Amino acid sequence: SPDFEVANDNVPVGYIEAKDIGANLDKVQESEQLQRYFRSLDNVILTDYLEFRWILNEEYHAKMTVRLAKVDSKGCLTPIPDALSHLKRLLKNFIEAQSITLRSPEELAEKIAYIAEQMKDSILQGYKNEDKNGKLHGQLDSFRSVLIDTLTAEEFADMVAQTVCYGLFAAKCSSCGQPFSRLTAIYFVPKTNPFLRQLFSQLAGVDLDAGLVWLVEQLVKVLNHADIAAILADFGKRTRQEDPVVHFYETFLKHYNPQVREIRGVYYTPEPVVSYIVRSVDLLLKDKFKLKKGLTDYSKIDDGTHRVQILDPATGTGTFLYAVIANIYQEVSKRTAGAWSAYVSEHLLPRVHGFELLMAAYTVAHMKLGLQLQEYGYNFKSDERLRVFLTNTLDKAHDMHEPAFAKWLSDEANAANAIKKDTPVMVILGNPPYSGHSANTGEWIRELLRGT
Template identity: 55%
Template sequence: MDRKPLKDYLDAIEAAMRRGDATEHTHRPALKTLIEALAGPGVQAVNEPRRIACGAPDYVIARGTVPLGYVEAKDVGANLNEVERSEQLGRYRDSLGNLILTDYLEFRWYLGGDLKLTASLPRPGRDGRIRWNDAAGSEVGQLLGQFLEADIPLAASPAELARRMAALARLIRTLIERTFSGEGEAGELHGQLEAFRKVLIESLTTAQFADMYAQTLCYGLFAARCNAPAAGFTRQSAAGALPKTNPFLRRMFNAIAGPDLDDRIAWAVDQLAELLARADIAAILQDFGRRTRQEDPVVHFYETFLAAYDAKMREARGVYYTPEPVVGYIVRSVDALLRRDFKLADGLAHAGKVKLTRPKAQGKGKETLETHKLQILDPATGTGTFLYAVIASIRAQFEGNAGAWPGYVAEHLLPRLFGFELLMAPYAVAHMKLGLELELSGYDFASDQRLGVFLTN
């Protein structure tokens, strides 16, 4: 091992301390230089005060946009045992797979939340001198080398992936709240909150906005990763995965996951994207689907994620999905009842219309309008399981007549298919899932069309 970077680092620490006015901020340039020297070309140790003020670790170590690890630094002589027990470090250990805690002389390395190695450089003597020690230098060099080359443990099960996604979602939620409070009323997040209030929920609070934002980022990236290869997967590439079923949702996801995402939040979202890129999503979902007996584990995984993210919210909002065999039975039963008792020969696919009269919206008198006789509404649609089954049931009647399907969807399906949902993440997933299903069936959304799935009570 080349001892020079570590000896130069120790000399810089000693010189700063001998001046008598050193703080933890004083030593940051020296640690940045050390890490970049040991890592080699292409790796940066980013120390961004704006991020730190909002709750980010002191250093994000990255190769390009790919995060390699994080460093939380305290002043020389700080009690690292106390820091280790703090809420802040607990949050970092839960959410960041590769982490170092240091007081610039002692280094503690955590991988997957577990303490792996501890090593220390010599401390100043009574004369203020720090005397080099080959053995100590070698131990710290090895620790930093393993940190920089760490193979972050993959999420190997649905429960583990949900836990790690949830930890990052909570971290992102905190970052959003702190960034919001620190940016001023003209800030980007304030503008997005007003857009959410205008288009989605007028009474949305700042805390609800941060929660909605974090959940949408996390589960939106997860859903995008389920339809994308691991190679080259980033938050920027995921932003284009939403179908054209909801123009506002597409713009929103591009704003909160695209290249213009606030730097104080982006580092954590990049960590989430890296977690998803490294996870064996196909194997995890196959195992999850096998155990839950669900045909579409992408949709039903949200229940597992929400249980890890906020179990009380899951219970309060009733996020417990109906098993797909039950969904199928209910949809087939409704179709049969429509045919038998209501004499609609096409069942759920019935496209007949009726004329209704109603008071004019403005002025006196009444107006006549024509609307479909059979309307379909799921008042608690979640991720769209029932609507998905309805579409599949109707689509089956077009076997052998695929050419008529796109026209039917535009004229007789979208105008009468509706869903209401309270939570932003399942709302986004419902749009993604149903939109992708319709596109795969041969239907292409026009620019002025959208699914009738709404975020509302």
């Protein structure tokens, strides 16, 4: 982290990176460390105590430079006239600098990505520095035992970073203009995603590691200077060519970890293809399965379970489930005016399921589907959630016991496993992740493919 943080009423206004007297600031400014600071921090002073460089808003070059003294061949300092008054003006500009308001999803996704990148590296370094009984080791062991048994330390650091960043983003989107800070964020994480809410509380609450506080505070500052209303409005501007929510996620991946797209087989399915698949499934249910209402069907089998159970095993950002819900909404609202809210609670939420392995995509899917249902006029009850779960579809289903980390971790896994084991899924649709050599190669799926 930078050497100094300058704050006003506990709100960061800028950062100062100090080097030894006589350090080559040109070389320091071009270093990877400083370049990463500039990408995520918008107000920085670089100094060797004799020269002060003020860098603002990713300009990568000094907006203003002041040198207090020259050093002669004997190492003696010769003060530069009027330098102190110039430094005073530089510091005044630094303190009063206004962050640029981010109004587009692309700008915000890029900022979040750069902060997440530094956060991931900080978490991984913290993991390496602590002993095996440390907090991060315990959390990783819990994730391995409950969610993903092949999870590496690097992937765990990635998951934590994405949880904190996207948890803050989701919280800010739900804050409705109320005062928003690191400590109040937990109250705004959507209740429709209880897993994210609990995980965020554990990872980014009052016990947040000191090495991450400055990054979280910086992200809060970025979010507070973003035009969230405009960004959410953009999320609603779907066209047949592009989904803004997906574009937001892909922009994030591009700047955060472009390799994950290929390693995890993350590829976006164009909206016309999604629409065709969803409409085809609806038609097949009507023609081949004799279910006249297709995807809208809410009949039940003998044990009271809905007949048409729908699962996207590779949910991603929720593109297919969004199309499914849109299809159902059109049919229900067309048939019976005013019946939508009751239908969602009784016949939609209980039978539309999704599995996702990547934390950022999982969070975005919850946001996207939650916003969609709100746009359609549905208000979630306090105990309702979207049945999109963070789980590895290619892992065998088995009951999980409460880990030392938290009970809610096993609750998420058990809910997903119940769908894998007990739910009579009729419709599986989506765009399964594909890659020539996928990184998702757990023991169970390998043995299943071998027929052993």
